[in-house]
Amino acid sequence: MASPESKGFDRDRLSRINSWMERYVEERKFAGSSVLVARGGEEVWFNATGQRSxxxxxxxxxxxxxxxxxxxxxxxxxxxxxxxxxGLFHLDAPVSEFIPAFGKMQALVPGAIRFEQTETAPAPTLRQLLTHTSGLSYAFNPGLVGKIMAEAKIDFRSPTASLEEMSNRVAALPLAFQPGRHWEYSVAIDVLGRVVEVVSGQSLGAFLQNHILGPLGMTETAFVVPEGTGDRFASLYTPLSGEPMELNAPREAGDTLRLADEAGSSGFERPACESGGGGLVGTIDDYIKFVEMLRNGGMAAGGRLLSPRTLDFMMRNHLPGDIASMGPRSFAEQPMEGMGFGLGGSVVLDPGRVGVPGSVGDFSWGGMASTMFWVDRKLDLSVVFFTQLSPSSSYPCRAELKALVHGALVG
Structure with a gap:
């Protein structure tokens, strides 16, 4: 661990992060949280506060x-x-080459008000899946496709259906729009998890363990709560009275920290579906290893995962403009104005339009339980924030944390 001063930070200003975290706990917005800030590969600040249960x-x-x-x-x-x-495929390959169920697709016509109002559509490409421009959706998104996904419980969190089965069920639905026409947050990365299985011949969990989690030393990250973690698995809370992901018709609960999921009864302890879009659990020290790999051009303690050129390619904006220019509006883990999208995360195009301090090219993403990370390669900065409150749209914690970190960076 390096001193904040040696890495260009003002220690007193960094300590404001602790006060901010404590305020969220005192106001019963978060039960607890942790933050880890690193610069140049060395940790400069860590704090944890509140309760995991x-x-x-x-x-x-x-x-x-x-x-x-x-x-x-x-x-x-x-x-x-x-x-x-x-060289096993190219990104413009249609997903139907790997998952035949996507071979005959239909898409809703613009302005459709019934599921029968469809037209023929091509299968989305791998690149469109990576960038959320595939036409797929999420059950919590507004619109017809989101509605039928919610009714059919197509969310890749099934305790009984496999990743293959869930992907085939998604393929049977119409697309929300013609691939490439709009940006909409979706289960596309779950579908890509199935592509990993088909191409590699391994389960998604095995591939990640053998080629990413293992080489990075992420020993406590998995699709199930790792054995030996005892009571360290945090409870999940929500300010809503219904499902913690019920974004279309949210209802406030009387308690801002209503228990939604806990050890002993959590679906994360016995999942049948390894959700590549949202199924992992892990620790903050594990996840910073992944973020540092991104910052460090693909290198890990166990060897190189990707080339620097591939990572540069991933962290570029792959949209014709910002996310906002490619509506319709859907739920997203980050702002849409001034924000582009790369392969697997958002990319800052204009910090002024995003409304949060940062560098052009910041690469980041978050999770539904209000977690987030960002890597700023211009400033050699890596940050991970963990908490457990769903939905992540409940409070502006991500923008506030970025402002705190940049407000402490003086050199």
Missing amino acids: VERDLPFERDTVVRIYSMTKPITSVAIMMLAEL
Whole structure:
């Protein structure tokens, strides 16, 4: 661990992060949280506060295991790019080459009000899946496709259906729009997880363990709560009275920290589907290893995962403009104005339009339980924030944390 001063930080200003975290706990917005800030590959600040379980009075600590939800997506995207580097496919290949169920697709016509109002559509390409321009959707998104996904419980969190089965069920639905026409947050990365299985001949969990998690030394990150973690698995809370991901018709609960999921009854302890879009759990010390690999051009303690050129390619904007220019509006883990999208994460195009301090080219993503990371390669900066409150749209914690970190960076 390096001193903040040696890495260009003002120690007193960094300490504001602790006060901010404590305020969120005192106001019962978060049960607990942790943050890790590194610069130039060295840790300069860590803090944890609050509780991982309010009911059992257990503290939120450095080794607390959390649901990272959509922070799984960048890891799965790296898996796809590792296979692409082997020359096993190109990114403009249609997904139907790997999952035949996508062979005959239909898309809703513009302005459709019924599911029958469709037209023929091509199968989305791998690149369109990586960039959320495939026409797929999420059950919590507005619109017809989101509605039918919610009714059919197509969310890749099934305790019984496999990744293959869930992907085939998605393929049977119409697309929300013609591939490439819009940006909409979706289960696309879950589908890509199935592509990893088909191409590699391994389960998604085995591939990630053998080629990413293992080489990075991420020993407490997996699709199930790792054995030996005891009571370190955090509880999940929500301010909503219904499902913690019910974004279309949210109803506030009387308690801002209503228990939504806990150890002993959590679906993350016995999942049948290895969700490449949102299924991993892990610790903050594990996830910073992945973020540092991104910052460090693909290198890991166990060897190189990707080439620097491939990572540069991933962290470029792959949209014709910002996300906002490619509506319709859907839920997203980051702002849409001034923000582009790469392969597996968002890319800052204009910090002024994003409305948050940062550098052009910042690469980041978050998870539904309000977790987030960002890597700023211009400033040699890596940050990971963990908490467990869903939905992540409840409070502006991500923008506030970025402002705090940049407000402490003076050199």
